[in-house]
Amino acid sequence: MKLRRSLFLRLFLRLLPVLALAAALPWTFAYWIDHGWVVAVSSTLILLGLAWWSLHRALAPLNSLFRALAGSVNTYRDGEFNFGINWHSNDEIGELVQSHAELGEILRQQRQDLIQRELLLDTMVQNTPVAMLLSAAGGDQVRRVVYANVAARKLLNDGHKLEGQRIDELLASLPAGLQEAVARGNDSLFSIADEDGEDEQVYHLSRRTFTLNGRPHELLLVRLLTPELRRQEVQTWKKVIRVISHELNNSLAPIASLAHSGAELVRRGRTERLGEVFATIEDRARHLEGFIRGYARFAKLPQPRLDPVVWGEFLARLQRQIGFTLETSTPDLPGKVDVAQMEQALLNLLKNAHEAGSEANPPSDEVTVRLLRIPGWTRLEVLDRGPGMNEAVLQNALLPFYSTKRNGTGLGLALCREIVEAHGGRLSLQNRTDGGLCVAVMLPEN
Numbered sequence: 001m002k003l004r005r006s007l008f009l010r011l012f013l014r015l016l017p018v019l020a021l022a023a024a025l026p027w028t029f030a031y032w033i034d035h036g037w038v039v040a041v042s043s044t045l046i047l048l049g050l051a052w053w054s055l056h057r058a059l060a061p062l063n064s065l066f067r068a069l070a071g072s073v074n075t076y077r078d079g080e081f082n083f084g085i086n087w088h089s090n091d092e093i094g095e096l097v098q099s100h101a102e103l104g105e106i107l108r109q110q111r112q113d114l115i116q117r118e119l120l121l122d123t124m125v126q127n128t129p130v131a132m133l134l135s136a137a138g139g140d141q142v143r144r145v146v147y148a149n150v151a152a153r154k155l156l157n158d159g160h161k162l163e164g165q166r167i168d169e170l171l172a173s174l175p176a177g178l179q180e181a182v183a184r185g186n187d188s189l190f191s192i193a194d195e196d197g198e199d200e201q202v203y204h205l206s207r208r209t210f211t212l213n214g215r216p217h218e219l220l221l222v223r224l225l226t227p228e229l230r231r232q233e234v235q236t237w238k239k240v241i242r243v244i245s246h247e248l249n250n251s252l253a254p255i256a257s258l259a260h261s262g263a264e265l266v267r268r269g270r271t272e273r274l275g276e277v278f279a280t281i282e283d284r285a286r287h288l289e290g291f292i293r294g295y296a297r298f299a300k301l302p303q304p305r306l307d308p309v310v311w312g313e314f315l316a317r318l319q320r321q322i323g324f325t326l327e328t329s330t331p332d333l334p335g336k337v338d339v340a341q342m343e344q345a346l347l348n349l350l351k352n353a354h355e356a357g358s359e360a361n362p363p364s365d366e367v368t369v370r371l372l373r374i375p376g377w378t379r380l381e382v383l384d385r386g387p388g389m390n391e392a393v394l395q396n397a398l399l400p401f402y403s404t405k406r407n408g409t410g411l412g413l414a415l416c417r418e419i420v421e422a423h424g425g426r427l428s429l430q431n432r433t434d435g436g437l438c439v440a441v442m443l444p445e446n
Helices: 002-033 037-077 092-127 150-157 167-172 176-184 226-268 271-299 311-319 339-356 391-396 412-422
Strands: 131-137 143-148 188-193 200-212 215-224 307-310 325-328 334-337 368-374 377-383 426-431 437-444
Touching: 037 092, 131 150, 143 150, 143 167, 150 215, 167 176, 176 188, 176 200, 200 226, 226 271, 307 311, 311 325, 311 334, 311 339, 311 368, 334 339, 339 377, 339 412, 339 437, 391 426, 412 426, 412 437
Parallel strands: 325 368
Antiparallel strands: 131 143, 131 215, 188 200, 200 215, 307 334, 368 377, 377 437, 426 437
C-alpha cells in the first residue's frame, strides 16, 4: 500500500497544474464571457493549451520509460541483452524497471552459458577423429553440405571447406569404396587403398537421419578402424599362437616320449608293448589332425549356397543323427539355407547341449529344439538342462579360441556364429530361468 500511495502522490503532484487549470477553466470562462465572447474564447484556448502542455510535461518521463521498455523487449527478441534502463523511484514503476533489469541479467547469463556450451561442443566435434558430414535439402530441393568438421574436410576434401557443396557432386569425387558404402544405405565397413594400392585403410560408415527446423537432415559419420583392427589382429594372433602351441605341445611331447620309449623297447627286444605304444601315438596324432582340421575349417568357411528347405523335414533328418525333442507348431515353415553348413552348426550346438548334461546323464528328450516363426524371422532354439553359464562365460563363449573345456579348441560356437551370420542371422546365448541353457539362432525369412 505504501508503494501505491507513493506512485499516486507522484502522479498527483505532476498533474496538479493540469487539475488547477481544469478547475479554473469554468470560472475563467464565466468571468470573461461577461466581457465579450472573443475574450472568453481566447482565454479558454490559452488555458487549454497550457493544460495540454502541462499534461504532456507531466507524463513525458513515463512515456520515455515505456518506450525504453518496449525497445528493450525488442532487443531481447533479437538476442541482444546489453540494454539497460535507469529509473530512480520506490513505487511500482521502479519495481517494474528493477524486475525488467533482473530479467535482462538472467537472459544475458543464460546466453553466455549457451555460448560457452556451444563453444565446448564445437571444440569437441571439430577435434574428434570421427569425420562428421551433415547435409540437408535447401529451397531448390538440392542436398548440400551444411556442416563438416576438421576430420571430414581432411578425409573428403584435402582439408578445404565443404559447406555449401552439393552432396551428389561431393560423393561422385570420393573413392569408390566410400561411394559404394553410401549407396548401400545402411551402416557398413569399407576400405580405401593408397595411391600405390599397397596399404589399405578400413573405415566404418554410420548414417543417421533426423528433422531439424522442419527440414530433413542426414548425418554421415566415418571412423578409421585400421589402427584398432591391427591391434586386435595382433592380440588375436598372439592368442592363436598360444592355443596352437599348447595343443602342439600336448600332442607332440607324448609322441616324442612314446617314440623314444618304443625305440628303447626295440633295442631291448621287448616288442610285446609296442602295440600299446603305437596305439597311443596314433591317438595323439589323430587328435592333433582333428585340431588342425578344425582350424582350417574355421578359416576357410565358404560363402553359403542357399537352397530351399522345409524346416520340419530338415530337423527330422537331423534327429536321425543325434537325438532331441522337436517342438513346433509350424513344421511346414519354409526357409533358404546352405544345408551342409546349417547341419554342421546345429550338430555342434546339439552336441554341446548333450555334453552340458552329461554329468547328470539326462535322457535325449532333455535336449529340445524349438522352431518358431516371428515376423520377418525364423527362430531355432536349442535347449538343454545343464548347469548353464556364468556371466563371464556368456560374454566370451562366442569368441574364437575361448573354451572352458580341458581339451576344447574354442572354435565350435565361433564356427556356429560364423555360419549363422553368413546367412544374415545372429546367434545368442542365455540361461533358462528353470535351469539349463538356451542357444537361439535367428535367421531372416527369404
